[in-house]
Amino acid sequence: MQQAPFIFFCRPGFESDCAAEVQAIATAHNFAGYANAQPDTGYVRFHMFDESSAEQFFELLDLDDIIFARQWFWAKAELEQLPLDDRISPIQEVCAEVAMAKTLLVEHLDDDDGRELSKFCKKFSTPLTIAMEKQGLIHEDSDFRLHILFLATDHCIIGYSPIECSSPHKGGILRLKAPKNAPSRSTLKLDEAIQVLISRKQQKDAFRLGNTGVDLGAAPGGWTYQLVERGLQVSAIDNGPMDKKLMATEHVEHFKENAFTWLPEKPVNVLVCDMVEKPSLVADLMAQWLEGGHTQHAVFNLKLPMKKRFQEVADCIGLICDRLDDAGLAYFWQAKHLYHDREEVTVYFRLKARVAPN
Numbered sequence: 374m375q376q377a378p379f380i381f382f383c384r385p386g387f388e389s390d391c392a393a394e395v396q397a398i399a400t401a402h403n404f405a406g407y408a409n410a411q412p413d414t415g416y417v418r419f420h421m422f423d424e425s426s427a428e429q430f431f432e433l434l435d436l437d438d439i440i441f442a443r444q445w446f447w448a449k450a451e452l453e454q455l456p457l458d459d460r461i462s463p464i465q466e467v468c469a470e471v472a473m474a475k476t477l478l479v480e481h482l483d484d485d486d487g488r489e490l491s492k493f494c495k496k497f498s499t500p501l502t503i504a505m506e507k508q509g510l511i512h513e514d515s516d517f518r519l520h521i522l523f524l525a526t527d528h529c530i531i532g533y534s535p536i537e538c539s540s541p542h543k544g545g546i547l548r549l550k551a552p553k554n555a556p557s558r559s560t561l562k563l564d565e566a567i568q569v570l571i572s573r574k575q576q577k578d579a580f581r582l583g584n585t586g587v588d589l590g591a592a593p594g595g596w597t598y599q600l601v602e603r604g605l606q607v608s609a610i611d612n613g614p615m616d617k618k619l620m621a622t623e624h625v626e627h628f629k630e631n632a633f634t635w636l637p638e639k640p641v642n643v644l645v646c647d648m649v650e651k652p653s654l655v656a657d658l659m660a661q662w663l664e665g666g667h668t669q670h671a672v673f674n675l676k677l678p679m680k681k682r683f684q685e686v687a688d689c690i691g692l693i694c695d696r697l698d699d700a701g702l703a704y705f706w707q708a709k710h711l712y713h714d715r716e717e718v719t720v721y722f723r724l725k726a727r728v729a730p731n
């Protein structure tokens with residue numbers, strides 16, 4: 374019998390990468406399953422072959438460990454031809470059998486059809502939540518989040534996830550507004566990366582007022598802007614021109630040099646890098662900075678190839694991990710295909726031991 378699938382949300386066009394990654398996670402834990410991923414739908418269905426494996430898979434899944442997924446849940450029912458005058462009753466009936474939840478999300482996908490459902494989902498969320506609360510299906514003590522994913526106004530998938538291991542944002546999308554003074558829209562990528570990939574405790578440590586940062590491939594300064602906003606004194610490396618307003622803050626020093634050879638005189642707290650370069654070259658450069666103790670925190674983009682994107686990312690991250698292992702360094706890393714990323718993923722590395730002050 375086919376098991377109820379796990380649902381993984383991703384950027385439309387990256388379904389096969391997300392499927393390859395989930396498959397790799399299942400295989401690494403000796404679980405057998407298969408993915409069903411239709412191109413450009415913005416999600417993947419992953420089926421396990423038996424209920425006991427599915428339960429164990431549910432226990433081990435954590436959104437933080439999945440690069441190409443924005444959100445996930447374990448589906449328990451799929452309702453089609455919902456009565457348009459009362460969608461709530463059949464949904465409630467299913468939810469009563471699923472699990473008590475602490476919270477619920479009414480979601481849609483990020484493809485064209487999904488975006489058209491955004492208004493409907495927003496409007497439907499409040500009456501559904503009130504009805505669920507009235508029926509006692511929402512409970513403070515629960516560790517679960519209920520997901521109602523609408524594929525059409527009369528068609529939804531219902532399931533749940535552990536609150537700590539999925540995204541609190543609908544569809545896993547952290548919506549951010551571009552600051553008025555930011556030199557470029559790509560400023561949002563670093564803003565999202567910092568919020569998603571770096572824990573609050575580590576953000577406090579990395580972005581203490583007066584800490585130092587380096588931005589490799591900085592022009593016109595969208596990423597540098599984020600570092601300056603967070604109190605850093607920044608060295609911006611790029612042959613191109615930096616934004617004048619940003620330079621006027623006097624928190625930025627601009628070096629018109631090659632980012633592949635430039636190094637700071639003293640270790641810095643944070644390194645960021647957004648160069649459009651071969652991912653293996655960027656990975657090698659990041660490994661040099663980290664193993665050389667030139668930075669403690671590094672946030673960088675890996676531009677994706679056309680094919681086998683998951684494999685390329687895994688190889689690049691593996692290259693850095695091998696180098697840090699060989700150097701005997703303890704580290705943490707996380708990577709994500711962020712909402713504001715397109716043909717790239719964003720990676721964060723942190724050395725666990727502090728960089729020795731000079």
Ligand SMILES: C[S@@+](CC[C@H](N)C(=O)[O-])C[C@H]1O[C@@H](n2cnc3c(N)ncnc32)[C@H](O)[C@@H]1O
Binds near residue numbers: 556557560593632647
């Ligand atoms: C995508 S843009 C960076 C945008 C920037 N993060 C922002 O938010 O405004 C990439 C930059 O990398 C720079 N770049 C590429 N190769 C470089 C190198 N070897 N040395 C220095 N800068 C380089 C380019 O000049 C370009 O300005």
